[in-house]
Amino acid sequence: MADTTPWMKVFPNALAITNPGWFVNSALLIVSTGALLFAQPDAGREAGKLETLRLMDSRAARFKELSRRLWENPELSFEEFKSSSLLAAELRAAGFGVTTNVAAIPTAFVAEWGTGKPVVAVLGEYDALPELSQHPIPERKALVTGGAGHGCGHNLLGAAGAFAAIMAKDHLQSRGMGGTVRFYGCPAEENGAGKLHMIRAGAFKDCDVALTWHPDDRNEPGMRSTLANQGAYFRFHGAAAHAGRAPEKGRSALDAVMVMTHAVELLREHVPQATRVHYIITQGGTAANVVPELAEIRLTARHPDAAELDKVWSRIIKCAEAGALATETRLELELSSGLANVVPNDALAAIFERNMRLVGGVVYTPEERAFAVKLRATLPSDTLPPLELAGLIQPIQTETTSWSTDVGDVSWNLPTGEIRAAAFVPGVAAHTWQSTACAGMGIGQKAMIVAAKTLALTAIDLFHDPSQVEAARRSFDKILAGKKYISRLPPNAKPELKKTR
Template sequence: MIALALAVLLALPAAGRKKVNLLQSVGIRYLSAPETFTTYDRLQKTIHDYAEPGYLEYKSSKAIADHLAANGFTIEWGVAGIPTAFIATYGSGKPVIGMLGEYDALPGMSQDTSTVDHPLVEGACGHACGHNLLGTGPCAGAVATAQWLAEGHPGTVKYFGCPAEEGGGGKAYMTRAGCFNGCDAILDWHPGDGNGVSLTTGLANVRVNFTFHGIPSHAGVSPWEGRSALDAVESFNYMMNMMREHVPMEARIHYIISNGGQAPNVVPATAQVVYYIRHPKAEVVMDIFARALKAAEGAAMGTGTTMTYEIVNGNYEKLTNSVIAEVMNNSLQMVGGVMLDEREKAYCAEIMRNSGWEVDLSNFEEYDKVVENGFSGGSSDVGNVSQMAPLSSMRVCTCVKHAGLHSWQQCTIGGTTIGTKALINVGKIFYLTAVQLMNSPKTLEAAWAEYYAARGHDFKFVPLMGDREPPFDYCKGK
């Protein structure tokens, strides 16, 4: 009965009436309560201080999963064979709305919550990308949605605990394992220096380690005995730099020589170069990669060395969905920006002054009115997820202007009540989006029509990194 009443109200043209109704619903009441603020404030600050890096987020993932379990969610641990990945589910049947959460920290970015660059633990990890909030915001949204479902509405909400976003590609492995199959829509966000929904796609990419194996010898006494692995790396790079002219213009190719030998007087037995290949389409990335492989084989042949390679990470481009984005934007307009009190304003102003920036805090309260459609040269493992169901992303303000992500300023502000306010906003926007989608089969139908128009009906996800194991050790010791 309640579902019918809401559905009728949602169908009414009077936007004001719809707005008032949803903003008085159970999930918003829950997320607006002072005790809810205290709960999530504690949770995000706990994860901020754990600051565990990719695939080692044991305590952080457990803290979020425990909270969801305490709110009636069923937890499936260790999905995709990853100990710190989980799926929390509440409700039953269609539609299924997914919410993505992350909780990995960045090596070397430890930071307390003071107004200067000051590590909490010298040399340790820190949440300089705001993933202490990225994980807890959707968690709050999922709990709110569960409360709405508990009133008797049909549908399912799933929280996806996704590890190792920072270079570990957790979601690529979760997508490969089928974790996101069956979702009708998926909601995603990232901390940032503003509030807005975006249709920005980003680039597909692969990260590949090419390792060459030669024969060591004394570079002065008996160089003819040796075969230089570094020669192979240099020959390979030369061919790749020639190739730049003959790949599609949108492609980006960059590399570092991660091992060029130990000393000039020893012919290097081993050398390694790490490549990123990017393009707006995953199939083009894989075409360029196949050509790069030929160049690497040629370099090995010509220098009398051998070559091995490893695709460490592979991400599809993000497939955006304007239908879900519109609903998300509608929700963001209802919630608005992040409102700072005088104490929080003074704190942020001091951080800006200490950083040498002119004080301007307008970005917290302002929010984009329309869905933006920009360009990003970056890549994200969310791209893989977006291939499986209509997905929309947004950003909510967690940081002062100029700082950007992966900065001590993001880390310090994210660990305060300002971060908590932002994550509560995320929870509200996700909740409002989920409820609107659950109430409108027509909207989901339109979202899927757009998805099929882009992907076709028989799309099969082919993981760009093949069948390799997740790089579980990539942050060990950090």
């Protein structure tokens, strides 16, 4: 029964007709007037969506509270033990079956309800960032000095995804409809590419569509493409020596890092315009009077096109080899992260846009407006967009953005749609103390409800109208044009569960 047409699910009595004449007449009417085929279920669907919005208003406080509990307990990548437990418990209480330890990651889980097709997934993240601890106030004040904070708003991301999945499930259940709702508890988006491990473990194999969102300073229904990236630790091994007494006996690993970074800086002039290269020196010796035996640099390169990125990457490796050659040290290369660019999906963006316009943007109370004005006073005034941006729904944007996300890898495996909602005051960038403050108070929580509603309505649309799932698949096939997904995760890579960041 799970795969019967939607109008039969909505009107199950149609399967138990005892008057054959009525049935034949009705069937003829339906065949002869195709437009009528979906007229009744569409009316039911629209009413159901409005009912879902009303229900979500009545339950919003619970999920705002959940997001706040996540915010108060910021956990770094792969350490999201309490956060993943809180979300899994909420889904379990709502009737979902929960599988934990997905891909052998203790903080990854999949919650599922229902049977049959389509399988619609909502993705959630919940990891925080180091050193962004912050009170929910418009001035810099850490809750815990040096502590972690939800500067990317993943506390909102996770809570909204769970809320949307639960509401889509309630809609199916109340109407006796078939289909499967899943919530993917995805750890380590910030640092560890959790979704790549989940993909490799086959967690997305039978999924038809994935829906997600991300906090931003505006409301966008479409998903822009992002940059593919590749990261690695470049480690140089030299020979220690007394820097004053016997420098000629030393081979400086730090010198190798300096030659490499100089070569990388020269390389910048000769790479395609859209390339990004950035690095930190993670080890550079311990004492000025000891020639450093070990030095390490962590470097990331990005480009919108994975093939172009590969070309740049091979040249960066030559820069590293040059460092080792010039200083007579040994290079050790350890790939760390590598993400695919996002594959946008026109069909899903169109459904998102309709639903987001129905839901509306973020409307501030006078207190929230005062918070926003004060927070914006901490930013350079020449970069500020209008405050009213929070209440508007942007048209679908198509240009590529310059960040990377592991949602990109999911989008290479199945049709994926992502929206953005104005959780941060317009002008506030993610990964800042200002964004951490927003994610812990009313403005962030309102955007979370905008996102949850838009995701829930879109899932409901997909369950009612399987042709939209097929349209999403066509959009996916068209943009990839036969290109195959290649994971940038090294073949034997294990999740960096214990890695020092």
